[in-house]
Amino acid sequence: MCMRCEISRRSLLAGGGALAASMATGIAQARTRPADMVPLIGPGFKPTDEDEKGLWQLMDRAEEEISGSNLLIKDPELVSYLQDIIGRVGGPAAKDMRIYLAHIPDFNAMMFPSGFSVIFTGLLLRMRNEAQLAGVIAHESGHFLRRHMIRSWRDTRRKSDLFAIGAMAAGMGGAAGGVYLGDYVQLAQLGTILSLFAYSRAMEAEADAMGARLIAEAGYPPMEMATVWEQLIGEEEASARYRRKRRRRGTLFDTHPSPTSRMADLRLSAAEVTVAGRAYDNGRARYLSKLAPIRQMLLEDQVKLNDPGGSQYLLNTLAQDGWNGMLRYYEGEVWRLRNRAGDDARAAQSYAVAVAYPDAPAEAWRWHGLSLIKEGRSGEGKAALGRYLQMKPGAPDAPFIRQMVG
Amino acid sequence: MRKSKLILAAALLPLAACSSVGEGTDLGVYSLVRVKQTNVGNGSVTVLPPRPWNRQRRFFLFDSLRWVEDWTLNGPYLDGITFVTALPSGEYLVRQRRSDERQVPKFRSDMMAPEIAAMLETAFRVRGGAVQFNTLSLQPRQFLGYPGFQYDFEHLDSDELWRKGRAVGAVIDGRLYLILFDATRSHYYGNALPDFEVMANNARMRRS
Numbered sequence: 001m002c003m004r005c006e007i008s009r010r011s012l013l014a015g016g017g018a019l020a021a022s023m024a025t026g027i028a029q030a031r032t033r034p035a036d037m038v039p040l041i042g043p044g045f046k047p048t049d050e051d052e053k054g055l056w057q058l059m060d061r062a063e064e065e066i067s068g069s070n071l072l073i074k075d076p077e078l079v080s081y082l083q084d085i086i087g088r089v090g091g092p093a094a095k096d097m098r099i100y101l102a103h104i105p106d107f108n109a110m111m112f113p114s115g116f117s118v119i120f121t122g123l124l125l126r127m128r129n130e131a132q133l134a135g136v137i138a139h140e141s142g143h144f145l146r147r148h149m150i151r152s153w154r155d156t157r158r159k160s161d162l163f164a165i166g167a168m169a170a171g172m173g174g175a176a177g178g179v180y181l182g183d184y185v186q187l188a189q190l191g192t193i194l195s196l197f198a199y200s201r202a203m204e205a206e207a208d209a210m211g212a213r214l215i216a217e218a219g220y221p222p223m224e225m226a227t228v229w230e231q232l233i234g235e236e237e238a239s240a241r242y243r244r245k246r247r248r249r250g251t252l253f254d255t256h257p258s259p260t261s262r263m264a265d266l267r268l269s270a271a272e273v274t275v276a277g278r279a280y281d282n283g284r285a286r287y288l289s290k291l292a293p294i295r296q297m298l299l300e301d302q303v304k305l306n307d308p309g310g311s312q313y314l315l316n317t318l319a320q321d322g323w324n325g326m327l328r329y330y331e332g333e334v335w336r337l338r339n340r341a342g343d344d345a346r347a348a349q350s351y352a353v354a355v356a357y358p359d360a361p362a363e364a365w366r367w368h369g370l371s372l373i374k375e376g377r378s379g380e381g382k383a384a385l386g387r388y389l390q391m392k393p394g395a396p397d398a399p400f401i402r403q404m405v406g
Numbered sequence: 407m408r409k410s411k412l413i414l415a416a417a418l419l420p421l422a423a424c425s426s427v428g429e430g431t432d433l434g435v436y437s438l439v440r441v442k443q444t445n446v447g448n449g450s451v452t453v454l455p456p457r458p459w460n461r462q463r464r465f466f467l468f469d470s471l472r473w474v475e476d477w478t479l480n481g482p483y484l485d486g487i488t489f490v491t492a493l494p495s496g497e498y499l500v501r502q503r504r505s506d507e508r509q510v511p512k513f514r515s516d517m518m519a520p521e522i523a524a525m526l527e528t529a530f531r532v533r534g535g536a537v538q539f540n541t542l543s544l545q546p547r548q549f550l551g552y553p554g555f556q557y558d559f560e561h562l563d564s565d566e567l568w569r570k571g572r573a574v575g576a577v578i579d580g581r582l583y584l585i586l587f588d589a590t591r592s593h594y595y596g597n598a599l600p601d602f603e604v605m606a607n608n609a610r611m612r613r614s
Contacts (some may be wrong), residue, residue, distance in 0.1 A: 071537060103537050103562075243505045304539070305508045306528050336521075337528060339511045370520060371575050397544035400519055400555060 031265045032205040034213035039091045039145040043295060045115075052150050059114035066100060066118065073101045073121065073294070078164040081290045082119065082137075083132065088218040089138040089211075091145050099137070105301035107232060111140035112151030124291060125298035126314060128321060130283025134215050135225035142210030148203045205265065221280035222270035226263055233259045235313045242309025282354050284321070296361060299330045309340040325357030329364035336367065347371060355384070362391035366401065373404070382406070436460040439477060445612065447475045447491025451550070451583065452612050453605040459487070471501060483565075485589035485598045487605070490575070493582040497578065499529055508532040515580030519544060519555035526557065526573060535564035542570075549576040550583055550611050560591060570595040574606040585609065 047053045066072075073079075082099045090097050098116040106122040117140050129135040143149065199207075208225070216222040259301030274280075291298070303311050311334045319327050335343040348371035354364040369384030382405050389398055389405070439459040445452050462476040473493045478486045490499065495515035502510060510529045517525070523544055530536040539561040547556035554576025562568050568591040575584030587602040589595040 030464070051420075070562065070568075071564070102563075105537065233589050239507060241506065301537070304524075304528050304531050306511060306532060307508045310507070338509075339514065366520070368520060374516065374518070396541045396558075397520060397523070399543065399545035401544075403546045405517075 027302050031207040032202070034209045034216075034269050037142070037146070037206060037210040037213055039093070039169060039210075040147045041145060042092045043095060045093060045096065048149075049150075051154070055153055056114045059112055059116075062112065063098070063114065063116050066116075069102070071102050071104065073103050077295065078290065085134050086117065086137050088140065089134050089214040089220075090141045091210075092361065093141065094146060096139065097144065103301075105298075105305060107235075109136050109140055111143045111146035111149075113144075113153070115144050117141075117282040121294070121298055121301065124294075125302055126235075126317075127228070127287070128231075128284070128318065129224065130287040131215065131220035131280075132228045132282075133287065133325070134220050134283075135211060136227055138211035138214040138227070139207045140211075141214060142207035143199065143203070146203070146210060148199055150206070152199060152203070204262075208262065208266055209269050212266065212273050216270075216273035216275075216280075219278075219280060221282055222273050223267065224282060224378055226266035226270055229259070229263045229266055231317055233263070234317070235310050237315035239307055242312075250279075296326065299326065303330045303333045303337070306337045308334050323334065323357075325354045325360030325364060328354035329359065329361055329367075332364070333366060344371070344374065348375065362388050363394070365391065366395075366397075432475040435463055436478075437463060440459050446489040446532045449491075450612055451489065451491045451609055453489075453585075453609045456601050456604045459601070471499075473497070474499060476609050479598050479601070480594060483590075485594040486587070487598075487602055488584075488586040488588075490584040490586070493584075495580055499525070500533055515577065517577065517582075519557070522555070522575060522577075522584075523557045523559075523573075526586070529558070530559075530561050534561070536551055536561035537564055538562040547574055549585075549606065550578065550609055552578050554583075568592070572599070572602065578611075 047056050086097050087094045100118045104120045106120050108120045110155050111117045161179050161299040212222045328350050332347040335347035351368035354360045355368050369381045372381030385405050433494045434513035439461045443454050456563040470551050475489045509532050511525045542558035544557050557573040560570040573586040585606050
């Protein structure tokens with residue numbers, strides 16, 4: 001269901017024991033091949049079994065609640081862009097699936113059993129091109145096309161007490177009312193929904209293989225799916241390392257074969273579905289222009305959370321396609337918010353570099369000016385603040401800044 | 407689960423107890439603040455509330471930030487005033503672990519108003535679960551007789567409620583003094599803002 005759940009620390013801890021055991025006995029899981037991944041549903045699929053019908057009814061209720069949430073970004077152009085992508089990589093169910101964009105600064109996406117999907121804004125920030133986003137969406141479509149939800153729902157029901165399931169299901173409709181899908185799925189009730197459909201490793205592998213096939217068919221470079229995974233692992237590790245939660249050799253994360261083996265599998269699958277001589281387009285230019293109106297908001301949401309390790313990694317990843325004024329400005333913000341000895345100077349330098357780019361946001365001039373004033377270069381600082389006010393005369397903090405400029 | 411309303415320095419345990427046990431038993435989480443001169447935070451500032459408020463008790467085992475004190479009128483989800491008194495350089499507004507993924511920045515004595523405003527914004531995003539945060543205004547304002555600032559903002563929190571707030575503060579002798587008001591944007595903000603304004607204006611430093 002959710003892209004990032006698999007490597008969350010929590011699931012690592014939970015799954016670690018079993019995993020270590022299987023490693024010790026040397027059981028190797030064969031890779032699921034994209035060629036074997038046939039969609040199990042066709043266009044206009046509607047459930048016929050009683051239990052699945054009941055599940056869909058609950059999900060319709062949940063969708064109604066989610067679609068009315070004020071955490072959703074409803075910008076029609078952006079939403080129709082996402083809907084177009086799911087239309088390209090949704091396989092036979094492309095026309096049936098719905099997609100919602102939630103304003104939550106985490107890397108996550110999830111597919112619900114009745115074919116609607118929720119994407120977090122934090123995911124959009126982390127994707128470097130349209131192919132990467134399409135890869136994530138295709139993975140989620142894969143869960144739907146392979147009917148993973150009903151399979152895991154039936155599995156859960158077999159295992160659990162009937163009354164407990166009844167109580168969970170009863171809570172589900174209402175639960176979706178307060179749908180906050182924050183980091184590691186914070187809303188307790190929504191966690192209940194997700195836990196009902198916890199996917200097995202095999203299902204995740206299926207969704208990966210299915211996804212690789214779907215994006216290749218849509219003309220995206222299939223390797224981008226593996227790259228997304230690599231970026232995600234890199235960010236988690238950078239954040240952990242920064243907080244000195246360095247995982248020593250022999251600890252769970254280091255020995256956990258899942259992230260790296262999953263990446264290796266994705267690479268193999270990508271190679272398998274790549275047709276020699278065919279031109280693939282990663283859609284980067286289109287992606288950047290579609291996201292341009294919210295790009296600064298996405299960066300703001302991430303950087304202001306003050307997770308310096310994660311944010312730095314992310315900025316460096318995005319900068320692989322070239323530094324610009326916006327990225328340099330947010331690099332400065334990362335240092336400034338980190339606020340350790342020497343970070344003042346680092347931030348000041350980033351702001352100074354940022355304002356040299358033509359695309360530097362007005363805020364870069366503000367912080368450039370404030371940094372200069374702190375360094376005692378009052379005249380230059382005031383000039384920079386003046387530039388800020390010139391660019392954004394109606395800025396909410398203009399009254400204060402005007403007073404500083406004098 | 408992240409608590410959706412920011413309560414500076416608040417310990418989570420008593421709040422959880424408060425909401426699960428219900429109203430009949432308050433477990434001594436709150437104590438009454440009467441309409442008389444009242445010392446707040448570490449005792450270096452005194453205010454005169456225009457009507458009775460509730461002071462959130464500090465649990466020293468979990469929560470030893472003596473510079474910070476929380477009040478509420480209708481419960482912390484609906485409204486609250488936080489007093490920050492003489493916060494020294496290098497200290498934080500909240501208790502947090504070094505290993506926390508997301509950190510509220512530490513206060514430094516050389517911070518200017520825009521930096522303090524940014525520190526508060528991050529506190530709301532990190533601890534309050536704000537998914538959207540808008541600065542409404544930052545302007546000069548006297549506080550405790552010193553040149554300071556007034557910061558107005560609103561934020562959409564993960565419980566889907568819009569909240570609105572105002573902070574009035576100043577850095578005096580390298581220490582941060584601040585009164586911060588935050589309430590749901592509809593009704594409760596307007597309801598208690600006059601109280602906040604009265605206290606922001608009648609707050610005085612105590613001579614020790």
